[in-house]
Amino acid sequence: MGKITGFMEYERMETQYRPIRERISDYFDLTMPADYETIICQSARCMNCGVSFCHSGIVVDGGPIGCPLGNLIPEINDLVYNGDIEGAYDRMSLTHPFPEFTSRVCPALCEGSCVLGEHEPPVTVKNIERYVIDYMLENNKIHPRTPRIRTGKKVAVVGSGPAGLACADMLNRLGNLVTVFERADTPGGLLMYGIPNMKLEKSVVMNRIRIMIEENINFVTNSEVGFDVPIIKLMNDFDAVVLCCGAANERKLDVPGANLKGVHTAMEFLSESTKGLIGAGRAKNAGLNAHGKNVVVVGGGDTGTDCVATSIRQGAKSVIQLEILPSPPENRAEENPWPLWPRIKRTEYGQHEAIELFGADPRRFSTTVQEINGSRHVSSVTTVDVEWIGREGRMAPCPLPGTEREIEADLVLSAMGFIGPERGLIDQLQLDIGPGGCVMTNDDYESNLLTVFAAGDMRTGPSLVVWALSEGRNAAIACDRYLNGRGIMI
Ligand SMILES: Cc1cc2nc3c(=O)[nH]c(=O)nc-3n(C[C@H](O)[C@H](O)[C@H](O)COP(=O)(O)OP(=O)(O)OC[C@H]3O[C@@H](n4cnc5c(N)ncnc54)[C@H](O)[C@@H]3O)c2cc1C
Numbered sequence: 170m171g172k173i174t175g176f177m178e179y180e181r182m183e184t185q186y187r188p189i190r191e192r193i194s195d196y197f198d199l200t201m202p203a204d205y206e207t208i209i210c211q212s213a214r215c216m217n218c219g220v221s222f223c224h225s226g227i228v229v230d231g232g233p234i235g236c237p238l239g240n241l242i243p244e245i246n247d248l249v250y251n252g253d254i255e256g257a258y259d260r261m262s263l264t265h266p267f268p269e270f271t272s273r274v275c276p277a278l279c280e281g282s283c284v285l286g287e288h289e290p291p292v293t294v295k296n297i298e299r300y301v302i303d304y305m306l307e308n309n310k311i312h313p314r315t316p317r318i319r320t321g322k323k324v325a326v327v328g329s330g331p332a333g334l335a336c337a338d339m340l341n342r343l344g345n346l347v348t349v350f351e352r353a354d355t356p357g358g359l360l361m362y363g364i365p366n367m368k369l370e371k372s373v374v375m376n377r378i379r380i381m382i383e384e385n386i387n388f389v390t391n392s393e394v395g396f397d398v399p400i401i402k403l404m405n406d407f408d409a410v411v412l413c414c415g416a417a418n419e420r421k422l423d424v425p426g427a428n429l430k431g432v433h434t435a436m437e438f439l440s441e442s443t444k445g446l447i448g449a450g451r452a453k454n455a456g457l458n459a460h461g462k463n464v465v466v467v468g469g470g471d472t473g474t475d476c477v478a479t480s481i482r483q484g485a486k487s488v489i490q491l492e493i494l495p496s497p498p499e500n501r502a503e504e505n506p507w508p509l510w511p512r513i514k515r516t517e518y519g520q521h522e523a524i525e526l527f528g529a530d531p532r533r534f535s536t537t538v539q540e541i542n543g544s545r546h547v548s549s550v551t552t553v554d555v556e557w558i559g560r561e562g563r564m565a566p567c568p569l570p571g572t573e574r575e576i577e578a579d580l581v582l583s584a585m586g587f588i589g590p591e592r593g594l595i596d597q598l599q600l601d602i603g604p605g606g607c608v609m610t611n612d613d614y615e616s617n618l619l620t621v622f623a624a625g626d627m628r629t630g631p632s633l634v635v636w637a638l639s640e641g642r643n644a645a646i647a648c649d650r651y652l653n654g655r656g657i658m659i
């Protein structure tokens with residue numbers, strides 16, 4: 170433990186953001202990384218409590234507690250407090266393949282269950298992680314790690330999101346020869362074409378891909394398995410196949426007018442924005458842009474917030490965000506005690522930007538779309554308030570007559586989440602599926618088909634980067650155990 174009285178001496182320092190008017194004029198990182206002195210004080214706040222839920226990574230009552238990767242957080246904090254940043258990175262790398270991603274986009278499940286957080290604001294674990302990995306990257310201290318001995322086994326990983334990347338990284342470290350197949354033009358999955366640049370700069374993703382290529386991992390892009398590359402060929406050419414194809418089946422708007430021009434999914438909009446930024450191929454939705462438009466975002470979650478923030482950067486005239494659920498409470502409810510993840514109302518970066526620019530929170534809670542109006546192109550949206558009532562043991566939204574309102578709209582973005590994985594490969598392979606159409610596996614990530622494994626959102630349903638990393642890593646260890654008869658943790 171770095172400093173016994175640290176948690177009594179120092180206040181939590183929140184993530185610092187660039188001024189709103191400055192950051193909305195570009196797509197660069199939203200945040201201002203903390204300096205060394207701040208990080209030392211913040212790491213001193215860790216109490217090394219001895220019952221550190223922060224790294225437990227378990228699911229209780231349907232909700233996660235602590236870091237799914239099992240990061241050794243109190244030890245990392247102690248090393249940082251003592252100025253040993255490289256030692257902290259070494260400790261972090263024992264469990265974490267890519268801290269540069271999570272230290273930017275993770276909701277920090279660890280902080281929700283920090284013991285200090287029971288009575289005081291929790292330790293800023295995520296910002297400490299950011300300081301450590303940025304120090305290592307900026308000082309060129311992250312070098313390709315190639316295994317000394319190769320097993321002679323070949324594995325195909327399908328999909329290059331965080332699950333696929335973590336899986337490829339671990340399989341390669343264990344000595345297997347890995348080829349990653351990706352249907353997009355650039356690897357990274359939602360790290361590349363989902364999460365916007367201001368949350369995760371694409372140069373950070375590309376840098377990691379470069380390191381992985383130097384580690385002899387082979388990336389084949391523009392290659393959809395099951396379409397461009399027959400899956401049977403992969404099963405013949407490789408000793409095992411790990412499917413990490415995500416859960417890209419978006420929930421679509423199902424109201425009159427949903428087929429009008431100007432109605433798009435969040436992923437069409439966000440991926441087009443990133444492609445424009447990095448100059449990648451943009452044939453399908455080229456020109457899709459919020460500039461000068463009244464934008465209605467349907468969905469109050471993180472993807473919706475990313476649409477709000479991207480619309481603002483593109484110069485939208487107005488942005489409204491509809492959320493069918495009621496506003497969460499300001500503080501933890503009684504049935505949501507520590508150390509469960511706090512389900513409270515959060516005003517995120519996109520909403521702060523809308524408040525600064527348009528003078529009001531863009532969110533309208535307990536509200537949904539009744540109809541999208543226009544002749545060929547959308548011109549407005551009719552919304553209606555809903556009340557949540559119990560029906561057959563479940564809560565369901567019930568429209569309240571007389572609460573209809575019309576909002577001007579030139580662009581409607583549906584950000585209502587994902588209903589599960591796409592069916593193409595699953596049907597071709599006749600894989601067993603479970604709830605939400607996700608691939609069913611045993612505890613060793615093995616599907617019902619010999620040599621075919623699955624991990625990430627494709628197995629769990631839509632989740633988080635940190636869960637996808639943990640899935641990919643664990644699937645790699647299980648696959649290696651299957652191929653080489655060992656269960657190595659490194
Ligand atoms: C807009 C948005 C913002 C998000 N923001 C955050 C955030 O801030 N923090 C956070 O923790 N999580 C966030 N998430 C969730 C997170 O990105 C996902 O949980 C995570 O990326 C899932 O990882 P994955 O590897 O399982 O799948 P994905 O990242 O979806 O990757 C799957 C990859 O497989 C490829 N693929 C699919 N089928 C084939 C095929 N047949 N052949 C070849 N390739 C194929 C796809 O092209 C894709 O590249 C966000 C999600 C979205 C949509």
Ligand code: SF4
Nearest residue numbers: 236271275277278279
């Ligand atoms: S990966 Fe996320 S949950 Fe794990 S230590 Fe980092 S910020 Fe916390």
